[in-house]
Amino acid sequence: MPEPAADESSGIGRRRALARRERNASWLERREQILAAAADAFRAKGYQAASISDIATRLGSDRANVYYYFASKEEIFLALVRQAVESNVADVEAAAxxxxxxxxxxxRVIEALAASYEQHYPYLHLYVQEDMRRLSDDGSEAEKHLRDCSRRYDDALLKIAREGVRSGEFRPDVDPQMLKFAVLGAVNWTHRWFTPDGPMTGAQIGRAFSDIFLRGFIREK
Structure with a gap:
């Protein structure tokens, strides 16, 4: 069951709405602190298991302070991943x-997606870490938005794969759907091992993946 949201008609809901309109420097700073604590909680426990209380504990505060900035856990999750997801959708649709x-x-898509894991670390990792089917199914706008972004990304990537096969640039026996799955599976798996302080940058990983996809890995005789 999704964690209850703080009622917008309550006192704290009204104060939250007012603070959002003002968006002063101290409010923005505290909001970023809450997002950082939430990212830590989600990565450690997973979206379903993590609670507002877990976020508050990492923040060194209480639940009421978190609810002053966010109405629900789902809203926090969307705030964390939204910019990264929307940026990637814009990239793939432009390429398509x-x-x-x-x-x-x-x-271009492979390299941009790999680079985004560094640019948006760790928020894009949270998005991939969580199976969208396991998030709440209450039909909220937050859930609908994430699912729509995922669909748009898949559609744009599939369009490129189909055009490659149709034009003859890609092998005629390549299934465009399988090519899409191969690209996403390879690059998205970096959420399990990539860190910004690792031996390769996101861009370098993207170029390495691109080379493997384009040239394969069997040495020509």
């Missing part, structure tokens, strides 16, 4: 509509 070759556009 570009005039370059399907090969160049596919490589």
């Amino acid at each position: 509509e570009a005039t370059g070759s399907p090969t160049d556009r596919m490589l």
Whole structure:
């Protein structure tokens, strides 16, 4: 069951709405602190198991302080991942509509997606870590938005894969759907091992993946 949201008609709900309109420096700073604590809680316990209380504990505060900034756990999660997800959707949709070759556009998507894991660390990792089907199914706007972003990303990537096969640039026996799954599976798995202080940057990982997808890994004789 989703954790109860703080009622917008309550006193704390009204104060939260007023603070959001003002958005002063101290409010923004505290909001970022709450998001950092939430990211830590979600990564450690998973979205379902983590609670507002867990976030408050990491913050060194109480639940009321968290609810002053966010109405629910789901709203916090969306705030964490929304910018990263929307940025990636914009990248892939721009590539899908570009005039370059399907090969160049596919490589552009792979490299942009891998680089985004560094740019949006750790928030994009949270998005991939959580199976969207396991999030609340109450039909909220937050849930609908994340699911729509996922659908748009898949559709744009599949469009590039299909155009590559249709144009003859990709092998005719390649299933566009499987190519989409291969790209997403490879790059998204970096959420299990990538850290910004690792031996490769996100961009370098993207180029390495692009080279493997384009040239394979079997040495030519």
